[in-house]
Amino acid sequence: MNVFEQRQRRLQAEVVQRGWSGFLITQNIDLYYYTGSMQTGYLFIPAAGEPLYLVRRSLVRAESEASASVEPLGSLKTLKERLAARYPGLLDAAAGTVRLATELDVLPVQQFQRLQVALPGAAWEDGSLLIREQRMIKSPDEVAAIRQAASVVDAALEAAIPSIREGMAEFELMALIEHQLRLRGHQGLMRMRAYNSELITGMVAAGASAAVPTYFDGPAGGTGLHPSSPQSSGRALLQRGEPILVDIGCSIDGYVIDQTRTLVIGGLEPELLRAYEVAEQVLRATEARLAPGTISEHLYLLALDQVQEAGLSAHFMGYGDDQVKFLGHGIGLEIDELPVLAKGFKYPLAPGMVIAIEPKFTFPGRGVVGIEDTYLITEIGFEKLTISRGGLIVI
Amino acid sequence: MNVFEQRQRRLQAEVVQRGWSGFLITQNIDLYYYTGSMQTGYLFIPAAGEPLYLVRRSLVRAESEASASVEPLGSLKTLKERLAARYPGLLDAAAGTVRLATELDVLPVQQFQRLQVALPGAAWEDGSLLIREQRMIKSPDEVAAIRQAASVVDAALEAAIPSIREGMAEFELMALIEHQLRLRGHQGLMRMRAYNSELITGMVAAGASAAVPTYFDGPAGGTGLHPSSPQSSGRALLQRGEPILVDIGCSIDGYVIDQTRTLVIGGLEPELLRAYEVAEQVLRATEARLAPGTISEHLYLLALDQVQEAGLSAHFMGYGDDQVKFLGHGIGLEIDELPVLAKGFKYPLAPGMVIAIEPKFTFPGRGVVGIEDTYLITEIGFEKLTISRGGLIVI
Structure with a gap:
């Protein structure tokens, strides 16, 4: 049984435990996670029996890649009878007792309404948290891809550093790093x-422009x-x-890395240098608790305490109304995965979690300083996956 | 009244005509289109009164950019009373008579359910087609941005061509073109x-790999x-x-261009060369009908006839089960805009429409040949916005 089939089995066990009849997976990334093939269609994971990948396009590609039985999706009008024939008894209970899950966090209403018409009588449950929690624990192949991404980010950053000079535009340095990333996969x-x-690929932002707030749910903004x-x-x-904030990632074999370094041409003014050092201290203190059993929100609360002691609360993770309320986030196929290191997220850390931790301080009109590394939680603690040199990088 | 306010007025007039109480816009791109500022929040366009941009983040940015009144989004729990206070009489009708529109084609179910709870008693309508139809007709500033994008794509392609050589990987050429695009904005x-x-930025795909099908709703695939x-x-x-298919775009000031050229090192085999020439003929025949009043689907049907006459139906816009059923598509802030040149799309062409037209032929195991240009419909016909040299590009 390969890794995709194992994931299907694990999800099926959860479906059974919740008393659902099945899970209809719709999102492209979830489809890849559970089948190994990203096509247009639905993966149906029944409470009992074999999963079925119903594909509109490309069947050829699905048949060659997917670790699941593949059939043409065909018309939604006949979907119910086809599923009923394939899974006898599963969908023909009295109305209201057939419970189907799907990803309500991403599925648009229009498409959901089409499914409601195609499978009348089913009660729909939101299965998105279940999938996100399953995806939170990475398998060795996933960790290997993230490790590879970390190595690509480091190589691209090092390749770009010698070209950095005064008067270069943010977007020029960003374009250079992106090119180096693309050449490496x-x-x-x-x-x-x-x-x-x-x-985008993250951001390169210099001085005041890094501190310009945005809609983006992250500690630094950028003018764009x-x-x-x-x-x-x-x-x-x-x-x-x-300060030149270089917060970049890349995606290798689907898996993302996230890393931030603060660079400076010459030297930083004392107040920003001190804030940078506090960011490093917050990261070291977080690492000291980074082990199975630690509750994810505690790491955020611990950081808040340290930052308050340093007198930097107003600058932590953004400024004023634009502060974000987290210290880090899970990453994998997507960059906004679980666990989040934030209030209300009470996940005990567990082996296989991969978390980007990014203490940063924002000074309006002056810049953003900080550091971000990505960590794997192991049986005994953590392994840092990002490999770029630490500390302030002075050009 | 600037262009964003004009767009709000036009949408408001449609809201009134349909007997809706208002339109709650949620999607980032629609929010930009109607306000000039892409923030996290909702734009409410009431049937009567001034629009209101309710912003979670960034208020600072919205206040400096948006052509609309901005207020903090605050808690969804008090949204109804705040809207009721601002728009007396609009939301307090008997249950079922308050009709609100939103974009059900993109809004995820989870977020929709939160709005249903926040605004109880409202009947929700799908306003997505209305927005897509409004966005179908471009204003002069939008055409200017697309024209600029066309010039950037041409310059990047010309900058990359001298580096093309046998043995270069597809992704290396793609990375080179992307870098040139990024340096130009x-x-x-x-x-x-x-x-x-x-x-991604489009595709560079060579020989057989361009003909590998994908889930992507386009005529060429690529292995990725x-x-x-x-x-x-x-x-x-x-x-x-x-054949080396170079189907690339870029986005300047939010607006996208789409262009394809077929390149070859040396020369094409006769059958593919002939297919390329048929693609050019289809494009010329389409141009001859590209004027106000032509029904969008007719251009597709006309192309089907020509292709059948040339004996190339099996290869047109993909192969076998993976053929796509269109000849072109509107473009603007998104690349999949209206009108679509496909069966069932009966839009009469009108001045201000911008349409990418892309006749292509797929030969499994051998490659994809074709051409794509982007056109503005004018009062008297069309203007070709893409400016790259036509014809097969021989290296």
């Missing part, structure tokens, strides 16, 4: 699950190139003595 | 509206780098005598 896009969330793409790198020029 | 991502649809990113450029090497 970055797939050219990075995925987020949350509605309306977009990711235009109000229609209002985050990440813009046209500001790198200046001597300003 | 491409914002680093391209947007699609359809669920699960993703776009991995099953987790199963479209666009892969690791195949450019070979002499094979």
Whole structure:
């Protein structure tokens, strides 16, 4: 049984435990996670029996890649009778007793309504948290891909550093790093699950422009190139003595890494240098608790305490109304995975979790300083997956 | 009244005409289209009164960019009373008579359910087609951005061509073109509206690998780098005598262009050369009808006839089960806009529409040939916005 089939089995066990009749998976990334093949269609995981991948396009590709039985999706009008024939008894209970799960966090209403018409009488449950929790624990092949992504990010950063100079535009440095990433296998896009969330490759932002707030749910913003793409790198020029925030990722074999380094041409002014050092201390203190059993929100609360002691609460993870309320986030196929290191997220850390931790301080008009590394939780503690040199990088 | 306020007025007039109480816009791209500022929140366009942009993040950014009144979104628990206070009489009708529209084609079910709880008693209508139809007709500023994107794509392609050589990998050429695009202002991502649809920057695909089918709703596929990113450029090497499909776009000030050229090192085999020439003929015949009043689906049907006459029906826009059923598509802030040149789309062409037209032929095991240009419909006919040299590009 390969890793995709194992995932199907685990989800099937959860379906049975909840008394659902089945899980209809719709999202492209979830489809890949459970089958190994990202096609247009649905994966049906029944409470009993073998999963079925109903594919509109491309059947050829699904048949060659997917670890599941593949059939043409065909018309939604005949979906119910076909499923009923394949899974006798599963869908023909009295109305209201057939409970089907799907990913209500990502599925658009229009498509959901079509499923409601196609499978009348079913009660629909939100299975998105279940999938996100299953995906929270990475298998060795997933960790290997993230490790590879970490190595690509490091190599691309090191390849770009010698070209950094005063007067270079943020977007020029970003373009250079992206090119180095692409030459090393970055797939050219990075995925987020949350509605309306977009990711470029991260951001390079210098001085004041890194501190410009955005809609993006992260501690640094960036002007972006235009109000229609209002985050990440813009046209500001790198200046001597300003922090240059290089928060970049890439995606290798589907898996994302996330890493931030603070660079400076010359040296940082004392207040920002001190804040950078506090960010490093927060990261070290977090590492000291980074082991199975620690509750995810405790790491955030611990950081808040340290930051308050350092007198930097107003600057932590953004400024004013634009502060974000977390210290880190799970990553994998998407960059906004579980667990989140934030209030209300009470996941005990467990082996196989991969978490990006990113203490940062924002000074409006001056810049953002901080550091971000990505960690694997192991049986005995953690392994740092990002490998770039630590500390402030002075050009 | 600026262009964003004009768009709000036009939508408001449609809201009134349909007897709706208001339109709650949720999607980031629609929010930009109607306000000029892409933030996290909702734009409420009431049947009567001034629109209100309720922003969670970033208020600072919204206040400086948006052409609308901005207020903090606050808690959804008090949303109804705040809207009722601001728009007296609008939301307090007897249950069932308050009709609110939103974009059900993109809004996830979870978020929709939260709105249903926040605004009890409202009947929700799907307003997505209305927005898509409004966005179908571009204003002069939108056309200017698309024209600029066309110029950037051409410059990037010309900058890359001298580096093309046998044995170069698809992804290397793609990375080179992307770098050239980014240096000229491409914002680093391209947007699609359809669920699960993703776009890299387009594709560079050589020979057989361009003909590998994918889930992507387009005529050429590409292996991609991995099953987790199963479209666009892969690791195949450019070979002499094979068609190299260069279907690329970029996004400038939010607006997308789409252009395809077929390149070859040396020369094409006769059958593929002939198919390429038929693609050019289809494009010329389409141009001859590209004027106000032509029904969008007729252009597709006309192309089908020509292709059948040429004996190439089996190869048109994909092969076998993986053929796609269109000839072109509107583009603007997203690449999958209206009108679609496909059966069932009966839009009469009108001035201000921008349409990418892409006749292509797929030969499994051998490659894809074709051409794509993007056109503005004018009062008297069309203007071709893409400016790259036509014809097969021989290296």
